[in-house]
Amino acid sequence: MFGSQIKLFRLAGFDVMLDLSWVFIALLVSWTLATGYFPGIYPGLEPLTYWSMGIVGAAGLFLSIILHELSHSLVARRFDIPITGITLFIFGGVAHMAKEPPTARSEFLMAIAGPIASLALSGFFYLMASAALAAGLGDTVAGVAGYLALINLIVAVFNMVPAFPLDGGRVYRAWLWGKLGDLNEATRRASAAGQTFGLILIALGVVSLFSGNVIGGLWWGLIGLFLHTASRASYAQLQAHVLLEAEPVSRLMTKNPVTAPADITLRQLVDNYVYGSFHETFPVMEGERLVGSIGVSDLRGTDSTEWERKKVRDVMHPLSDKNTVTPQENAEAALRLMREGGHSRLMVVEGGKLLGIVALRDIMRLMELKQNLG
Structure with a gap:
C-alpha cells in the first residue's frame, strides 16, 4: 500500500510516519483552500492571507488525522493489540495493527474511537471559531478554525459508513462478529460491503467526469478504487491469519x-x-x-x-x-x-x-x- 516513508516523530510511544504521497495531498489541500474555499467564503482578503490560511488549514488537517489515528492506537494498546506505527498517506492515515482484535468488544471500541476523536475535534474547532469571532480576531483565525470544524465532522461521518476497512465497517464487523460468533464470516460480509461501497464511489466518479467535474470525478474514483482494493486486501489478510497462525x-x-x-x-x-x-x-x-x-x-x-x-x-x-x-x-x-x-x-x-x-x-x-x- 505504501511507498517511501519518512519517520516524523514519536507520539505516545508510537512512531508517526509520513508516506511521500501525503506531500501531494498537502499541496493539493493548501492550493484548494487558498484559491477556492477561503476566497469564496471570505472575499476581499490579500492573496498572501489566503495562502497563509490554506497552509495553516492543511497543517490542522494533518494534526487532526494524527489524533484520529492516535485514538485508535491508544484503545488498541488497552487491549494489548500491538500497533507498529501510524502512517499518513494520500487518502488519510492508518494505524498498523500487528494482529486482529481479540474480541468483538475490543474491535468495536477501537473502531469507534476514531470518529469520536474527530467529533471532539470538530466541537473544539467550532468553539475556537466562535471565540475568535467574539474576540474580534477577524476572518482569518475564525475561518481556519471553522474549516477544521467542518472537515473533522466530514471525516467522522464518512468514516462511519459501514464499509470495511473504514471505521464504520469495523463497527459493522464487530456487530456481525458478536452476532455470529465467527470473525472470518463477519470479515467476509463487512469486506463485501466495503467493496460494494468502493464500486459505488467509482461509479459516482465516472458520472462526475461525464458531468464536467473532472477533479471531483478523479478523486471519487481514486477513493473508490482504494476502498475496493483495501477491502479485498483486508479479507485476504484475515484469511492468511486463519490459515497460518497454527502452522509453525x-x-x-x-x-x-x-x-x-x-x-x-x-x-x-x-x-x-x-x-x-x-x-x-x-x-x-x-x-x-x-x-x-x-x-x-x-x-x-x-x-x-x-x-x-x-x-x-x-x-x-x-x-x-x-x-x-x-x-x-x-x-x-x-x-x-x-x-x-x-x-x-x-x-x-x-x-x-x-x-x-x-x-x-x-x-x-x-x-x-x-x-x-x-
Whole structure:
C-alpha cells in the first residue's frame, strides 16, 4: 500500500510516519483552500492571507488525522493489540495493527474511537471559531478554525459508513462478529460491503467526469478504487491469519540449506552457488558460525565488474531479527516479517544455529492447499 516513508516523530510511544504521497495531498489541500474555499467564503482578503490560511488549514488537517489515528492506537494498546506505527498517506492515515482484535468488544471500541476523536475535534474547532469571532480576531483565525470544524465532522461521518476497512465497517464487523460468533464470516460480509461501497464511489466518479467535474470525478474514483482494493486486501489478510497462525515455521522450512562462505568472492558465489544450486538466498557462514545472508537481489545491486574483488561478507545482510525467525514462530509471523523487510526467504535460527530456510512460495503454497482442502 505504501511507498517511501519518512519517520516524523514519536507520539505516545508510537512512531508517526509520513508516506511521500501525503506531500501531494498537502499541496493539493493548501492550493484548494487558498484559491477556492477561503476566497469564496471570505472575499476581499490579500492573496498572501489566503495562502497563509490554506497552509495553516492543511497543517490542522494533518494534526487532526494524527489524533484520529492516535485514538485508535491508544484503545488498541488497552487491549494489548500491538500497533507498529501510524502512517499518513494520500487518502488519510492508518494505524498498523500487528494482529486482529481479540474480541468483538475490543474491535468495536477501537473502531469507534476514531470518529469520536474527530467529533471532539470538530466541537473544539467550532468553539475556537466562535471565540475568535467574539474576540474580534477577524476572518482569518475564525475561518481556519471553522474549516477544521467542518472537515473533522466530514471525516467522522464518512468514516462511519459501514464499509470495511473504514471505521464504520469495523463497527459493522464487530456487530456481525458478536452476532455470529465467527470473525472470518463477519470479515467476509463487512469486506463485501466495503467493496460494494468502493464500486459505488467509482461509479459516482465516472458520472462526475461525464458531468464536467473532472477533479471531483478523479478523486471519487481514486477513493473508490482504494476502498475496493483495501477491502479485498483486508479479507485476504484475515484469511492468511486463519490459515497460518497454527502452522509453525519448522513445518515449512527447508532443512540443511546450501550455505556460502563469507570469504569467497561474489564471482565465486555466482558461478559455484547461484548457478550450481539455482537458489536465490544463501545463509553466510564464517567457519561454523552463521553471520548473515546474501541473495540474488543483492548481486543485482552490485556492479558486476566488482564481483572479482568484493567478497560475500562485503555485501551480505548481517544476522538480525529482520532476516531470521525461530522454528516455533508461526507462518503468519514469518509472512509479516517478509512483507515488512522485503524478503522472500528467512533463515530459521535457534540458539545461533541455522536449522533451515523458509520461503515465501512455500507459505503461499500451504495457504493454497489449505484453501483447496477447505
